[in-house]
Amino acid sequence: MTLAVSPPKVTGEIARWTPPRELNEQEQQIVERMSRNGKLFAFLRLNRHKLMDEAFQAELASMYRQTGAGKVAIAPGLMAMAILLQGYMGVSDATLVELTVFDLRVQMVLGWLGHSEPAFSQGSLYEFRQRLMRNQMDRRLLEKTVEVAREQKEFGERKLKTLLRVAIDSKPLEGAGRVEDTINLVGHAARKVMMCVAKLLGCSKQQACREAGIPLLLEKSIKKGLDVDWSEAGQKKKALQALLEQVESMLSWLRKNLAEEMEEEPLREHVQTLEQIRKQDLEPDPEGGGVRVRQQVAEERRVSVEDGEMRHGRKSKSKRFNGFKQHVATALDEELILACAVTPANRPEAEATPALEKDMEKQGVKIDELHIDRGYINSSIVDSVLEEGGEVLSKPWKARNGELFAKSDFKIDMRSRTITCPEGKTMRFELGKTVEFATKDCETCPLREKCTQAQIGQGRTVAISEDEALQHKLRKLMKTPAGRERLRKRVGVEHRQAHIARRQGRRARYRGVRKNVFDLRRAASIQNLETWQRHLELSQQQVG
Template identity: 40%
Template sequence: MRKLFHSEYLIMSSSRQWDCPVELSKKEKFICSKLKNSGKLFVFLREQRHRIFDAQMEQQLLTLYADHPIGKPPVPAALLAMASLLQCYEQKSDAAATLEAMFDVRWRMVLNCLSLDDEIAPFSQGTLCDFRHRLVRHNMDEVLLEHTVNIAREFGGFGHTQLRIALDSAPLQGAGRVEDTFNLVGHALELLVSCAAKIRMTTEEQIQLEAGTQLVGKSSIKAALDIDWSVAAEKQNAINTLLKDVLQLQQWLSTQAPLVSEHKELQACLTLLDTVLSQNIEPDPDGGSRIKQGVAEDRLISLHDGAMRHGKKSSSRTINGFKQHIAVDIDTKLILATCVRPANEPEHKAAEWLKPKVLKVGEVKELSIDRGYLAASWTVELFHLGHKVIAKPWTSTNKGKFSKKEFEIDLLNRRAVCPAGHSAGFSRATPTQIRFGKERCDKCALKPQCTDSKTGKTLTLHVNEEMLQGLRRFVETPEGRAQARERTKVEHALASICNRKKHRARYIGLRLNEYDLNRTAAITNLHISMAMAA
């Protein structure tokens, strides 16, 4: 007998609601009694599922299926949302989540499926995958995260308050294969040939034969080149050999009918190839072409996941993929917002993605950040509104000479005093420079410790120098250092997320990985709610 899925099981019913009892059955009470020491979240999800997926949330989830064919009711959307949370909690694949929902009594209890026969699955693997894409398309994962914040506030008895927010980020290695120049060009050519074959309704081998390519279609471009990669001259010849295939395909396309050469999908493949070539290849002064010196801005590193980028978390820690950012309420430790951005994007740009999500929850009166977020316009905006910004300002060693920190800078009266006691005025021009002058500096006994410039010491003030000066004074006080240490709450929250979902992306692309981050953050918030309810 074939196994049935719940979508087939529900075909007899026209209801799309997830009809769940609130009171625990005798069997559910027995299961919960066995989960006192481990698996407490299963108990909490069962006891509070009517709050987590209340009538309003369920109606919002049902809108995801507004386009679903009449007469074929889907699996209840709230059930699939709960299954997605369980999948995240136990870090299961779609296939494994389907099996857990069939055989794990904890899952079946939470999903209200204990009464179903063991051979009936509540949902299929495809249904769960389809739900995930619908959820992302309608940004309902963000709504769900916001809903878990409201649930925690209900348990904690919190009213509307001004928020004290902390931001932090962690690297996320991409799921796509990182490729070097040869493999990037080869992969782009293979995509072009595959697309042309599909449009022409023929085989890729036929396209390669007509175009006269030598390397495209081989199991390995580098193996087909068969050179000693430690010899620079052979490597140089190899790139020109590969570019001959590029030229052959371009010439072949020029002979094709517009129906083929101007096809939308083929043009997209050509654009991708042009991007790869422009980012990785440049003319060789000695003739031919060579691999570009240095790294092009916003360089593609994987065609499997075009959103991945090279980046750095620190001077010694590189990332091939993304950075994941979270905003945490310092007072409650709740995660209010998340975003996933390319690894090469500066942290301060991520703050602009987090800002509107945080403001949905409440007004921010305090922002605690590390130096990466200092350049964010949100940070400057809060400072000028009179709200508190807590961060260590940027520092410079100045090659062992006196840094700006050693100078007394009076922004109100527009004067600066150097360590030797000399003063100099400055204007309001931007960027503002303070010049102490050659004559004065040449006579100063501290010049060897201050500057090597023949024209005298010059200080350049940042456009937000007032904010930076205030931060410097604040973090040097006991109160400031104590408040800065509160950032450990966001660091712990991010560490908890990374421990659960690990440092490698589960999905391809920015948005799906943000969905994964949102549901992991929702699990963290539900744990906080569970602690409040205890």
């Protein structure tokens, strides 16, 4: 059996990963057995030299110092391939390290067949992932999958297009941090403070809690320690006061004994988290007796102690979630994901578009058609596409006015900048302003009861948006079968999102926005590779 070349480890110039291109006998047998299941392993083995070519490996090597100082570096090309395998298999760092010893498929892709020791350590994998994120090379990894796929003949003449049809969509992602109610949030944040204090003082958490006057933290559960009937409002209120009294005792003790440490990391961060939660979740009790849980949700409310970037979000009016929104931009004709972004769940879709636009600009993407959800209408990318002469396609905002005439019942003429009511009265309008029809016309109008509930002396008003021209065009599209067919083309990006959701699951793998951007870019890279693989199979079937 011929063994693959071991990945080079160097201390000077960063070496390249150069495993053999030709399959040896063992690899041929493995590839043949993966004709149905695990086909991407075989695909990566056969095409790894295209993905991790000399130019891209040079980019990866640029993340390292070239002085020869520091730890021994494993060839970054191999580590980047391992990162992709981890995302494809959905395994932990520790499991992936073991799979480099026991899984023939992983060994084959990494050029590690026949070795009895791991290809890298768990620490090396963690450090490489951090390095990727610091240097934005996870973005380049995604871009590389797009570049390589476009170069293949399987994509035909589509790769020659300079103007693309791009679709953008979002989906919810439940955060990895634990979501808790006010009592548990305050207790959890206080516990983090005291764990840090115990470490600083070199004593046990039990001793630190007793000295600080917060024995409630010694219980396994804050609510167990408070021991009240939580269904009874009065007892619940007393329990909150008892907890807050001990928290205040703890803070007073800290200010007296660890004043300097409170101004430095890591203690400062934990104290700030506790203060943030108290400020956002509590308010003065109007009936006296201290404070109460805030009756209305605070803006930018923190929902998790462990992940400070998670937020409340809504899928719809009735369905809520806690975490983030994932955004992807897809080239519809090529079925390739071009860019990704992650935002806290409470942020509007439009806030994701600057990051998406910036990443696509780096690839030289010019958008001919932009297919979006209504949530992206008021975004910078829409303005950019329209300024460049492109077209924006989206469902228009729905005009609702109860049982009265809606805005859609009025005739809007964008050329003459006029709006005509159902009774035939016409008014001129300006973009971004509200039109009020003449009082004398509305008061004597036979359709008044169907049109407005305005007081006597006032006419019907209609708001004209800044993007009324775009909305007017979209409403016209919705009225024709051909227009509705064009609007349905956005389903391509929804399919990409569905594939990613099946791979990642509904819950985030990591905490925080940046790490989840990394995970989304990795999942998108894998999806692009599978798209390339599918096009290759279709091409081979047509030839056959």
